[in-house]
């Protein structure tokens with residue numbers, strides 16, 4: 321989308337909306353899954369991958385029903401989706417530097 325001199329205010333608004341989506345994707349997730357991310361602080365290890373680690377608060381919350389399996393799956397999927405984007409972006413910027 322190109323912003324010309326005659327751009328309507330709503331076009332500018334949309335432009336900013338997409339910019340925010342693009343650059344603050346991770347912040348958006350933290351907001352939407354604040355309850356999930358607050359569990360991480362309770363994990364025994366700060367670099368916990370919430371997989372097979374002992375003392376994982378996420379696994380405990382899943383076992384007790386405090387956190388639903390669906391919500392955790394949605395969160396993990398979104399995270400890996402973002403990580404893939406991040407990698408793709410890093411690779412393309414690497415190509416640009418060459």
Ligand SMILES: [Zn+2]
Nearest residue numbers: 363368370376
């Ligand atoms: Zn954990």
